[in-house]
Amino acid sequence: MSLRPVAAAVLSLGVLASGHAVAGEDTTPLSLTVSHEIMRDSNFSKNDNGQSETVNTTGAQLGLNKAYGRQNYSLSARVDAKRYASNDQLNNDGKNVTAALSSELFSNWIVRINGLYDENLNQIQNNDAGNRLVKNLRKYRDGGLTLQYGNGGTWALIGSYDANNVTYEAQPVNNTKQHTNGLKLVYYSSDVLNFGLGGRRVSSNYVNRNDLVQTDKNVDFSVNWRATGLSNLSAVLTRRSTDYSDTQYASSTGWGGQLGWDYTPSGLMSYGLNMSRTIGSDRQSTNYVAGSTPIVSLADTIATTVTADARLQATAKLLFTTSYTLTQYKQDNAYTGLDNSQKSSSLGRSFSVGGSYQVLRSLKGSCSYTKYSQTKQESRNLFGDPYIIRPQYDGHAFSCNANFTIDSFNF
Numbered sequence: 001m002s003l004r005p006v007a008a009a010v011l012s013l014g015v016l017a018s019g020h021a022v023a024g025e026d027t028t029p030l031s032l033t034v035s036h037e038i039m040r041d042s043n044f045s046k047n048d049n050g051q052s053e054t055v056n057t058t059g060a061q062l063g064l065n066k067a068y069g070r071q072n073y074s075l076s077a078r079v080d081a082k083r084y085a086s087n088d089q090l091n092n093d094g095k096n097v098t099a100a101l102s103s104e105l106f107s108n109w110i111v112r113i114n115g116l117y118d119e120n121l122n123q124i125q126n127n128d129a130g131n132r133l134v135k136n137l138r139k140y141r142d143g144g145l146t147l148q149y150g151n152g153g154t155w156a157l158i159g160s161y162d163a164n165n166v167t168y169e170a171q172p173v174n175n176t177k178q179h180t181n182g183l184k185l186v187y188y189s190s191d192v193l194n195f196g197l198g199g200r201r202v203s204s205n206y207v208n209r210n211d212l213v214q215t216d217k218n219v220d221f222s223v224n225w226r227a228t229g230l231s232n233l234s235a236v237l238t239r240r241s242t243d244y245s246d247t248q249y250a251s252s253t254g255w256g257g258q259l260g261w262d263y264t265p266s267g268l269m270s271y272g273l274n275m276s277r278t279i280g281s282d283r284q285s286t287n288y289v290a291g292s293t294p295i296v297s298l299a300d301t302i303a304t305t306v307t308a309d310a311r312l313q314a315t316a317k318l319l320f321t322t323s324y325t326l327t328q329y330k331q332d333n334a335y336t337g338l339d340n341s342q343k344s345s346s347l348g349r350s351f352s353v354g355g356s357y358q359v360l361r362s363l364k365g366s367c368s369y370t371k372y373s374q375t376k377q378e379s380r381n382l383f384g385d386p387y388i389i390r391p392q393y394d395g396h397a398f399s400c401n402a403n404f405t406i407d408s409f410n411f
Contacts, residue, residue: 029066035403043395046125054085070104094120112146136170156186196222213245231263317358325350346377367400
């Protein structure tokens, strides 16, 4: 896809917007960003073969953020032309559109509506272990509604509904339709500390697995605390229970959650620490044949991730960053037709350093280097046949990006 027609359309919108600016409005709700990134990965295929790749990505993004009375409108539309030097079968044009509306109603109500469409290649490491470099387009559609009672007081009651649909071009067995209902009570003990308690019911329909329905019931307890303006702590603890419409899949319960902490002392440095434990967030289909009958299983994975980062704002224009991430994957088979004694695990590591320089108000450049590794995760079916869930690999990647932003459009 050529970006020139897109850029022309976006620029014409900018001209129209700037034309309205003459009328005297002083807000700047519209922005246009064009960018280019080049990335070299020594093990792009994320397996023990170590196939390298160079990827060029050219993008254009139009953003809108407009406050009008008690309402706020936001819109972001982005297109990316991604080209691969050694695997041109992967060439694709990514698309992402997000929209949101929030409005205060009467004296104590807030309503929020949001929508999302995303079309991009599935991450290489999330493709089947034996077929990494397949053009697996992932299309994700999402829409949600949140209604909050309580605005600026001590208590707030928040109800939410979300529906999304995800499809995979090369993994149709993972296509899913999902619906989420939630209700949460928040207590604001002060301007800097609040607590939340709520429940969520998530229903996932795997349409190409004989309409298998997975139902997750979650109870969430959350805390948000900002201390003296220098640090911010947020935490969520979740108790989850999972059931399936097919009795061949075993029910399960477990604990999950996340913890985030940011600290900014009086100097030029700031620090962050994030931890998360997700249950069933990385379910994978495993295909094997029993006689002449193909069988699809479901692996329930617990992922525990810890990330530490540091940021140095050396000057007003120069920023340096570094981070380290450690992730453990533990598999428990949800399909009772598998050998459930085979509870395998794997460990992933990633270390990165980077820097950015704000050349001009509208022009910014950045570069980063990442070194990563993953240990092998293997299991066996009831017939004793091994299958690889995650192959062992390691490698490094280097990327540089430049982006130019115009944000002086008004209307």
